[in-house]
Amino acid sequence: MSTLVVQTDRILSNLEAMRKHTNVPVIPVLKGNAYGLGDVAVARLLKEKADVHLFAVSRLEEAARLKEALPDEEIFLLSPYGTEKEAEEIIRLGLTATVGSYGSAVLLNGLAEKAGVRCKVHLKFDTGLGRSGFLPEESEKAVQAAKYLKNLKIAGCFSHLSNCFGKDEKGVTAQLDRFQKCIAALKNAGVEPGICHIAASNGAILYPSARLDAVRCGSALLGRVGVKNRLGLQKVGRLESPIADVRWLPEGHNVGYGNTYTTRKPARIATIQTGYADGLFLQKVRDAFRTRDILRDGWHVLKVLLHRPGLHCTINGQPVPLLGRVGMCTVVADVSDITCSAGDMASFDANPLLINANVERVYL
Numbered sequence: 001m002s003t004l005v006v007q008t009d010r011i012l013s014n015l016e017a018m019r020k021h022t023n024v025p026v027i028p029v030l031k032g033n034a035y036g037l038g039d040v041a042v043a044r045l046l047k048e049k050a051d052v053h054l055f056a057v058s059r060l061e062e063a064a065r066l067k068e069a070l071p072d073e074e075i076f077l078l079s080p081y082g083t084e085k086e087a088e089e090i091i092r093l094g095l096t097a098t099v100g101s102y103g104s105a106v107l108l109n110g111l112a113e114k115a116g117v118r119c120k121v122h123l124k125f126d127t128g129l130g131r132s133g134f135l136p137e138e139s140e141k142a143v144q145a146a147k148y149l150k151n152l153k154i155a156g157c158f159s160h161l162s163n164c165f166g167k168d169e170k171g172v173t174a175q176l177d178r179f180q181k182c183i184a185a186l187k188n189a190g191v192e193p194g195i196c197h198i199a200a201s202n203g204a205i206l207y208p209s210a211r212l213d214a215v216r217c218g219s220a221l222l223g224r225v226g227v228k229n230r231l232g233l234q235k236v237g238r239l240e241s242p243i244a245d246v247r248w249l250p251e252g253h254n255v256g257y258g259n260t261y262t263t264r265k266p267a268r269i270a271t272i273q274t275g276y277a278d279g280l281f282l283q284k285v286r287d288a289f290r291t292r293d294i295l296r297d298g299w300h301v302l303k304v305l306l307h308r309p310g311l312h313c314t315i316n317g318q319p320v321p322l323l324g325r326v327g328m329c330t331v332v333a334d335v336s337d338i339t340c341s342a343g344d345m346a347s348f349d350a351n352p353l354l355i356n357a358n359v360e361r362v363y364l
């Protein structure tokens with residue numbers, strides 16, 4: 001059976017690296033089950049070992065799960081929710097909510113009043129991502145909400161960058177500018193904006209001016225960022241699966257579906273019961289169809305082909321190549337040059353986000 005090994009010391013050292021690099025508080029973003037690491041486990045780890053008491057997630061059910069596991073910690077829901085039922089749940093659980101429209105502010109305020117509480121919120125501004133939040137030209141509405149809805153407690157203001165892979169500094173500056181204007185509108189009206197934040201991992205790494213009062217980091221904690229890793233962030237996540245069987249194949253024998261590999265000499269092979277079913281070697285699909293993105297993708301594919309890295313795993317500390325195609329539940333490694341036997345562990349670099357949720361997470 002496969003397990004996903006989560007190196008907790010790496011998560012902690014990645015957090016520390018981001019704290020040192022940015023010099024502001026880091027709000028861990030644990031959406032998507034903490035990018036596959038396991039949200040409750042990671043929240044507990046960060047609380048106990050890194051003194052973190054504020055955790056951000058995207059979905060209400062994630063927030064509910066974390067609040068149940070860690071009732072004394074602040075859980076910040078990054079997405080705006082619009083129905084009465086959801087708003088009631090936010091109040092009932094005592095979450096820190098995101099407010100991105102006047103309507104949802106009124107709704108949340110009314111329910112908070114009814115429950116006799118003040119609901120902590122961060123105001124969200126859409127400075128260019130086009131998903132949610134007050135548009136800068138609607139800042140006045142955010143001001144009204146903050147000023148007159150007394151059962152909302154403004155704990156912060158935030159926005160999200162749309163393009164921070166290092167190639168669009170102008171765009172980042174423009175978004176930052178718009179965000180600052182929104183904050184200024186609040187301040188001018190006598191509203192204390194709380195902590196202001198706009199950068200996620202990439203923005204926090206690349207742009208000092210975007211760090212503001214805090215940064216929100218998810219991928220940096222896994223050491224799997226979309227920009228050059230200048231901080232020595234360490235990749236978290238290895239899939240481990242035992243060797244099921246070891247045997248010899250003669251020269252000229254096929255390995256795997258599609259007959260894409262034939263042995264050139266007698267080969268000792270290990271079969272390992274993992275593959276696509278566990279999420280191994282799954283890749284993100286292309287989701288942009290602009291000509292320039294397709295060309296960029298094509299160039300990347302060409303570079304990979306020229307480099308011919310092949311797939312590999314590590315057995316008893318030795319890297320070994322995989323032969324033929326990856327299967328649903330079987331991969332084959334060439335172990336002609338190493339000593340190993342059935343039961344030894346094969347270990348694969350694996351992005352936890354892509355690893356099947358049924359694969360057990362083991363925390364080292």
Ligand SMILES: *Cc1c(COP(=O)(O)O)cnc(C)c1O
Pocket residue numbers: 029031058078160199200201202216217218219220
């Ligand atoms: C996902 C997300 C983040 C974290 O992004 P990373 O690039 O993984 O650090 C931060 N803020 C918001 C609003 C997000 O949705």
